[in-house]
Amino acid sequence: MPTVTFGRRGTNEELQTKETHIGISFNINQVWDINDSYNKRDALKIKALRQIETNGFIIRKFIDRKYLLKDRLWKFSQIRKSMDNPMDIATMDEKIDELKVKIQEIEINIEKAYAEIEYACVDVER
Secondary structure, three states, rough: OOHHHHHOOOOOOOOOOOOOOOEEOOOOHHHHHHHHHHHHHHHHHHHHHHHHHHHHHHHHHHHHHHHHHHHHHHEEEHHHHHOHHHHHHHHHHHHHHHHHHHHHHHHHHHHHHHHHHHOOOOOOOH
């Protein structure tokens, strides 16, 4: 970081009315360090933006899949209502339970993808 100095010149009585002088000095290596930090931050922003776009796509596809499974779940429940055989009903109940578990797994994956987006934003904010 640059060296910063503040100062005033004058006698003790004149100090309140004198101007404040500010001096900043840079070492040439500090300029390169600042440039490197800027380039690293820029690269981090580009990576985070790409990660956010990818996670957004993943979330959209998970949501599509979730609603397809919910539609199938509704169809299975309608078919189950029309069944009379207890064995068929038990088989359909198993299928319905499997679909419910898949829907819950998709909801968990959606939440994970949202968390990854949040983490990417936090990393860039630093």
